[in-house]
Amino acid sequence: MSGKWLQVFKNKRADLKEIIACAIANAIVILAILLLKQAGGLQTLELIAFDIMVRLRNDLEPDPRLLIVGITEEDIVAFNRWPLSDEVIAQLLDRLSQLQPQAIGLDIYRDIPYEPGHQSLIQQLDNPKIITIKALGDAEVQGTLAPPTAPPSRVGFNDLLLDPDGVVRRNLMLATIEDEPFYSFSMRLALRYWQKQGIEPTNSPLHPDGIRWGAAEFLPLDRTSGGYQTIDDQGYQILLDYRSRKSVARVVSVSEVLYGNIPSSWVEDKIVLIGTIAPSGKDLFLTPYSPSRRISPKMPGVLIHAQMVSQLLDVVAGERSLFVFWPPWAEFVWAIAWGVVGIMVVVVVRHPLVWIFCPPLMLGVLWMGGFYLFLNSVWVPMVTPSLTLLFTSVIVIIYLGFRAQRQQQVVMGLLGQNASPEIAKALWNSRDRLMTNGKLPGEKLVATMLFTDIRNFSTISEQIPPEQLIEWLNEYLATLTQCVHSHRGIINKFMGDGIMAAFGVPIARTTEAEIAQDAYAAVACALEMGDRLIELNKLWQSQNLPVIEMRVGIFTGPLVAGSLGSRDRLEYGLLGDSVNIASRLESCEKDRQSEPCRILIAYQTLVYLPDVFEVESWGLIPLKGKQQLIDVYRILGWQSPPQP
Template identity: 50%
Template sequence: MAMTSLAATSLILGLKQLSKVESLELMAYDRMMQMRGDAPLDERLLIVGINERDIETQRVTPPDQILAGVLRTLQQHHPRVIGLDLHRNAPQPPGWDDLLAQMQAENVVVITKLGDTVENTIPPPPTLPPDQVGFNDLPIDPDGAVRRSLLLGSNQDGVFYSFALRLALRYLADEGIQPQGSAANPEYLQLGESVFVPLEPNAGGYHRIDSGGYQILLDYRRNEAIAPHISLTDVLENRFDPDLVTDRIVLIGTTATSLKDLFFTPYSMGQQDGQKMAGVEIHAQMVSQILDAAQGSRPLFWFWPLWLEIFWMWIWAVGGGTMAWFVRRPLVLGLGSVALLIGVSGIGYGVFLHHGWIPIIAPALTLGLSTGTIIMYRAQQAQQQQKMVMTLLGQSTSPEIAEALWESRDRLLRSGKLPGQRLIATMLFSDIREFSTLAEKLPPEDLLDWLNEYLDEMVGAVKEHRGIVNKFTGDGLLAVFGVPVPRTTPEEIAHDAQQAVRCALAMGDRLAQLNQDWTRRGLANARMRVGIFTGPVVVGSLGGQDRLEYGVIGDSVNTAARLESCLKTRQPGICRILIAHETLEHLHNQFQVESWGDVELKGKELLADVYRVIGPAGGDDSADGDAVP
């Protein structure tokens, strides 16, 4: 089981290394983000969105003159900082000089695009100092969603701050919070008490992501509007509450779907229309997260190291394998598997609520793989054991006995054998009277057919009464009641004895029917003797590796055989059933018997107190002698 758990963990870890699990982990991440619920609007921010109506009024994007007027109007209400999420590297006349003058204000931050090549780079407006410029590039996950925030990036011209980080730092400067290196690692950015630990390629459910630059996991504040919204036209027409601007971070950007500045987010999963979020709103999410972390109101996401993730996966592999090994009932196993999967998800979600992202799909897969492997192994083992058990038994059993044996196979099987086991059982020996004389009158082929008809009926009676036929002795057989599953209570032992007697009576009835059929066919009739004894025996495998059989050994077996063969000339009826007092005491007055007194049995020093079974209690008493109720 330990090896199975290790193998399952190694296999899933290998798949994880090949990025085969990442997409599922990201789906789980998105679902947890959606389940977590939304936080209140961030009242430190305001978004001035350029919507479809603004586009109709101002053409595709507002000209420089309109944008300069917007900045001028906003500045009248003393915003802490204004972020312009619109590229203005070239004039869109009229009003270019006016716009440049408005952008010179110290509290204005504009954007540039780093791009991955020189051709893709979009420079900022001219003459602005570097501390008023931030890049608006967004890291995109393999499935097209934005889940990460790039704080610092670089290109051929050097290292740059992100648009969101520039806005946040200007706001935090007024709060007395300045960026510094962490005491634990000077290369890590620290704002307030929060250390911004950069993402590793394998953080959380990621694997080998491009973690270049300085990235953190973007903790979305809410799905809908993160902050109050007003439109560009609202600003131009002074139709807004000035308190929405005062002392806030104001972000200006496009929200119209026709401008296609839209991105998939964790909230897009499961949306029929593939709901997207405007770029300016994503930058607002980033600003809000930085402010919350710096001011201590919302922690940053944390992750486990790789070794702890591997241990986490292995723990669930062990749990699934252990359950599959010890739980035998399919329903319980199924419910247990579901419970473990819920446990993996529940713990992962609980950690997520505390801003930790740990793998969920990978441990769930190790759990399922380990459980499935153990189940398949046990199924194969069960098939082998079943074959072994049937080989060891080598006789017919009733369905109930077979089922009980199979349910107890682990206890019964040891080292490829059924171990010796002491128990109380009831033995039934049967034999055809004067079989040798009958055999002389029939050709061997006809004798075999005749004998098989007889034995088929006798075996049927044994199986019907939940016994097993241990062996055939030519024209006779040994049936045992109470094996291979031990009987542990007096009631169970008594039930076996009663079943053996009922079986003997049924054998007599079947023989009577056979005789009638044989008479019609001109074949010889038969009479039989039965000996029954209840006592201790040892059961288990007999033989060697090449040949094994299920053996029943003990003096009780010999006594049953001697009861069958004693006083052969005394044969009332076609089926004589003799029992000893050891069996009689378990019958509980359910049968009519007659006492034959103390009888000397061959090979036995002590006399046996012998009784003949006449029939069920309340039946006709047609035998001579004293009946014992």
């Protein structure tokens, strides 16, 4: 038993090395992709994937709690100056205040007077509902309130965070400079809105850095959240969840407010944001929607602030969820899992045509799963698992393709030249079942063997020059080969002037009907050989070449089929008593022949051929090397028309 297991181990060792090499290659690829992600090399692609998903989802309806008063190009022309004077801004604030808004956010710098009307503007800015802006990022105006008389509780910074590609995807809610906290413009507006309803943010009891505000649990964004790896995560940031690509809320112009007759319901109890939307104002930024907009790809800053305010209002009210992110270890598992999926699917499918469609199909499943999570406010990396899936599946496809090519060479080397195209194709389609470590394993099956030989070949060969003998013999053997292939058999060996053919190998037959079909094919093949021999003899006679007679022996029974030899030199072997009996039938009573092609079969073959062929019983005959007598029959011809 130990010797058997040793042989099994030796047979498995070569393929095991290839499998280990493939596994190591996949592990190295996955590790390289994960390290590339960790170093930030995939961040740009992950952000592009994020933008694509943002554009794919449906927009929400304009926020009814907001009104945007935009300074348009028409307003600049109408008032004939830029920036608009303090008087115009004061009149605008006075008009809006009369309509009882919840809060007014002034996204306009007024750190210096723009006469006329500066004193009027100062008076209007005393309104506790008005929130003004400052800049944290500009050294010249950092810490400068706008205007100087505005209290800190009514001032928010309007700095927008830009990702490395210049796109606004984050909202900086809070910042700390020299231990002094600062609130963002959107945060101030949302705070005032919810304070009127008694909803204040508090420290989260669940997370040390968390904020509990209404229905929302805020957690700060860090440098590894989602597809990020290299961003500056200082301050209290959240991922900006855009409401709409078109209009986050109703937009009116300054002229419409001052000289039009807008309904009071548009302003009453609303948050009003005032800012520049005119392209000449250059307060424009790239957003995830920018790649899909050929005209005016950038979004005005006041609209982005409105997106932020709308998100804060929604999440506190429980109408939208904040984006959540998996920890780094979970993202690694996510990427590795898809790499394993890529390997497993390719291994299971094992069909070259399907391999072409497998990677794209699996990518589609991956992206649908990731997009589903995205729609449920979970942002997971998409590019990283896509790369692991693609590279691992491609590596396995290359490995399996190489292995399949090697197996095909083995199979075709064993059988391809001596088998019909149909048999060769069937062998190749069944290679997974047939091939073990580059060999065809021994398998017990029932088949029909056919042996042929030329009568008195030695005498004939002495009459023909060697070079002419080879051509003459090749013509004869080629004819026999065509007969075998046309009846779906294989030629196992050329034995000088004869052949050894088999019907029913190497794919084992599972039913009696299949075995009978093989027996029928073998006898039909032998009869066709006889007909073709008559034609060849006529041709050879006209060419002054010898005419010949041949013998055929056919037997149906169990045998063992498999490859013999080493990995460097293999041949397909058929072993068993059935092979020997067929060979003995061919040589049985050599002088007892009255036709060009004598065909002898045993009873074991005849039982599969009821009422098909006309036979002559030769009775029980002792065959050379056999102790038991064999019931022998000679095939005379067709008893019924041959099957098509």
